[in-house]
Amino acid sequence: MKIVDPDQLNQATEIVIATGAKTIQLLSAGNLNDTAPGVTSGVTLQAVYSFLKEEWMTDTALNKFRFPIKAIYEAKFIMVNSWDWADAQTRDLIRDAGWQEVGTNEYATIISLGLMDDDAVDQPYYQNVTGFDQTKIDFDKTGRLNEPIMIYGGSAAVDYRGFLKAFLREELKTSDEYNLLTAQGYAALTFIAYRLPLSNADDASMNATYDDTYIAGNQPFTSMQLQYYPGADYSTASATTYVANDVVLDGASTPRWAICTTGGTIVEPATAYASFGGTSGWIAYPGERQVGTNYYAFNRAIVCDSGNKADTEEFYAFGQYSNRQATDINDDPEVLSAGVYYGNVAVRLCYFVGSTLYSWPGVCFDNYDPNAVNDLSLQDITVDGGGLDSEGVPITSTARTYPFTAAGEMVFNVDLVNDTDAEYWMYFASAGTAIYDSTSATIVNDKSSNPISGTVPTSVIAFDFDYTYNNQGGRTPNTDADVIVVAMGLNGAEWVEASFTITENTGLTFPVNAPTERNFSNPT
Numbered sequence: 470m471k472i473v474d475p476d477q478l479n480q481a482t483e484i485v486i487a488t489g490a491k492t493i494q495l496l497s498a499g500n501l502n503d504t505a506p507g508v509t510s511g512v513t514l515q516a517v518y519s520f521l522k523e524e525w526m527t528d529t530a531l532n533k534f535r536f537p538i539k540a541i542y543e544a545k546f547i548m549v550n551s552w553d554w555a556d557a558q559t560r561d562l563i564r565d566a567g568w569q570e571v572g573t574n575e576y577a578t579i580i581s582l583g584l585m586d587d588d589a590v591d592q593p594y595y596q597n598v599t600g601f602d603q604t605k606i607d608f609d610k611t612g613r614l615n616e617p618i619m620i621y622g623g624s625a626a627v628d629y630r631g632f633l634k635a636f637l638r639e640e641l642k643t644s645d646e647y648n649l650l651t652a653q654g655y656a657a658l659t660f661i662a663y664r665l666p667l668s669n670a671d672d673a674s675m676n677a678t679y680d681d682t683y684i685a686g687n688q689p690f691t692s693m694q695l696q697y698y699p700g701a702d703y704s705t706a707s708a709t710t711y712v713a714n715d716v717v718l719d720g721a722s723t724p725r726w727a728i729c730t731t732g733g734t735i736v737e738p739a740t741a742y743a744s745f746g747g748t749s750g751w752i753a754y755p756g757e758r759q760v761g762t763n764y765y766a767f768n769r770a771i772v773c774d775s776g777n778k779a780d781t782e783e784f785y786a787f788g789q790y791s792n793r794q795a796t797d798i799n800d801d802p803e804v805l806s807a808g809v810y811y812g813n814v815a816v817r818l819c820y821f822v823g824s825t826l827y828s829w830p831g832v833c834f835d836n837y838d839p840n841a842v843n844d845l846s847l848q849d850i851t852v853d854g855g856g857l858d859s860e861g862v863p864i865t866s867t868a869r870t871y872p873f874t875a876a877g878e879m880v881f882n883v884d885l886v887n888d889t890d891a892e893y894w895m896y897f898a899s900a901g902t903a904i905y906d907s908t909s910a911t912i913v914n915d916k917s918s919n920p921i922s923g924t925v926p927t928s929v930i931a932f933d934f935d936y937t938y939n940n941q942g943g944r945t946p947n948t949d950a951d952v953i954v955v956a957m958g959l960n961g962a963e964w965v966e967a968s969f970t971i972t973e974n975t976g977l978t979f980p981v982n983a984p985t986e987r988n989f990s991n992p993t
Contacts, residue, residue: 471564471615472501472512475520480528483512484520487555488534493521494555495562503562506588506612508580514566515543538568544578544662564615567660575621575660579635581614583668586642588612593637593667594813597629599859602809604795605636614667620658630658635667638793638813640681642669646817648860672789674821679786681793689777693787694800695818696770697807698756700728701857703766703850706738711749714805716756716766717742718852726754726766728805755805758833758847760869762938765849767828768807768861771818772800773836778931780838781826781845788818816860830866831857839876839916839933840975846870872937873947874916877977878929879954885925885983888958893981895921895932898951898968901943905953911942913952913971925956934971949973954981962986 478484482499495512497503504510518538525531537552546568553570554560560576567577585591593614594605609616620629631650638644647665650658684690699714706717712732718724720739733748742751756767771788773779779787791798794812801807817829826841828834830848837845847869850857854865885891895913897903903911912920916935923930940946950971957964962983969979 471509473516475516475523477501478512478516478520480524484517485555486521486524486531488531490555491534491537491550491552492555493517493537493552493559495559497558497562501562503558503610505610506585507564507608507610507615508613510610511562511564511615513543513564514546514568515540517563518546545660547660560617561609563617566662567617567620569660573621573623574619575630576617577620577633577658577660578617578662579608579614579633580662580664581635581667582664583613583645583666584670585612585637585667586639586669586671591637591639591642591669593635595633595635596814597633599632601811601815601861602797603814604811605813620660633658634814635665636813637667637669638789639669640793641672641675641677641679643672644789644792644817645669651859674782675786675789676782679782679790681790684786684790689773689779689783690787690790692774692777693779693783694772694774695791695798695810696755696772697799697801697810698754698768698770699805699807700754700756700766700768700850703856703863704853706735706742706745708734708736708738710734716754717751718764718766719745723762723764725764726757727751728754730805756833756850758835760847761872765847765869766852767831767833767847767849768857768863769818769829769832770835771832775836778836778838779834780841781821781824784834784837785819785821785826791815792817816862827868830863831861839874839931842871842874842876842916842933843975872916872935873973874933874975875936875971875973875977876931876933876975877971877979878931880978880980881925881928881930881956882962882980882982883928884962884985885956885958885981886928888925888961888986890960891925891956891958891962891983893922893925893930893954893956896953896955897942897944898953900941900950901945903942903944909942913950914939914941925958936971936973954979956981956983958983958986959989959991960986 477500483501485494502510535550539547539549544566548570569575592611594607633649636646700716702715706719711729715729719742721741727742731750736746791812797809798812799810819828825844827846833847848866850863851865851867896905896910898905916933921932955966963986965983967981
């Protein structure tokens with residue numbers, strides 16, 4: 470129990486007053502303990518101050534010496550008259566207040582608001598130097614916070630008054646973080662008690678199978694990575710001067726994003742970036758992504774390699790896992806490096822609202838399962854929105870959702886799978902002028918404009934389809950599409966066709982069963 474009553478303190482048991490050394494020592498003994506969580510242990514500095522006043526009133530041995538502490542108010546004190554705390558354990562036992570020591574050291578106490586899932590296990594931590602390449606510091610105890618930390622050590626080399634960010638990120642639990650100065654509008658910290666929200670609970674959005682051990686050793690997670698892209702400005706190109714890493718949206722008929730490699734001028738912004746006049750140099754911005762018919766800018770990507778696809782739960786689990794790593798999570802394969810990002814202090818990546826996975830502003834997802842596309846919402850770096858804040862998060866972000874993508878699987882029978890020559894093609898049955906069984910027959914394109922056709926190496930082949938915009942052969946966009954899947958092999962499978970309808974859905978299943986080929990012969 471946290472001590473708030475000075476009557477629970479006793480000289481030589483919970484507190485030792487050394488007049489020779491001019492130190493005050495708190496002991497984890499008697500009524501006083503330093504167990505986790507900090508919110509339910511220790512002693513308030515107000516109680517210590519009040520106890521000392523009572524002792525100075527009644528103890529003639531103490532009354533011969535100047536009083537050790539000046540109270541500003543119940544959450545702010547100053548050690549005076551050359552008195553100091555005896556040791557680090559004493560400081561760890563103090564609750565509910567900050568203080569300044571005679572040697573100008575300053576301590577602030579951090580008190581967390583809200584519940585934590587497990588006070589005995591959940592370990593909050595903090596960062597007191599800004600930068601994603603700076604390491605974190607664990608708070609002294611697990612669970613709900615009420616403990617002091619040094620914010621100033623008497624010199625510019627030990628001055629942490631300008632930044633404090635607290636984190637709570639536990640496996641299979643919701644995460645939380647809080648930037649104290651930014652959120653509460655302080656120019657600098659001082660030696661007082663600060664209260665901030667920091668809580669967690671079991672993460673209902675997380676598949677319980679995806680613990681850290683599983684993610685570290687299984688697909689698709691072992692094929693996933695994070696890519697951070699450098700950039701600043703994020704504005705519409707104009708006839709002005711730019712510096713390296715400025716990112717602009719060019720003036721082409723379909724605008725594209727470019728990043729400045731060599732600082733200089735632009736004199737012809739109303740063109741594609743490759744045609745900019747002036748002295749500056751530009752390349753394609755690696756954080757550009759197409760959503761629908763437009764291109765948008767992002768500065769972080771959760772990427773699943775092209776040989777695998779991730780669904781929304783897998784993207785989320787990998788994002789949460791990455792944000793608990795003490796190592797650099799930036800795989801950074803690009804020409805322009807974005808630097809080091811330690812995962813456990815990096816900005817969060819994504820979150821669920823219902824069944825929809827939202828990216829944290831500036832984050833996109835690459836190589837997702839086609840069946841997941843309609844449950845993704847990306848938040849971009851909005852053009853002319855002010856660029857990025859000090860943590861690389863867009864100042865202005867807009868939710869971008871993909872056009873509805875129908876998705877499903879073609880399921881081929883064993884005769885097609887076992888025939889090494891087998892191939893398939895998906896045609897429109899009738900779409901404007903695209904009529905199957907005629908010279909105008911048109912192979913259906915997937916949402917990336919690639920024809921849905923190929924060999925049959927496996928029984929299940931996934932496909933996706935731009936339901937909203939596909940207008941091949943005069944098809945009316947945003948309507949159901951009647952299609953015919955044609956397949957055939959040589960030695961093992963006869964020619965076969967099967968009719969289906971692509972509706973505004975995912976999880977479609979199109980079975981294609983070819984009769985066994987018994988008559989093909991090619992002796993040569």
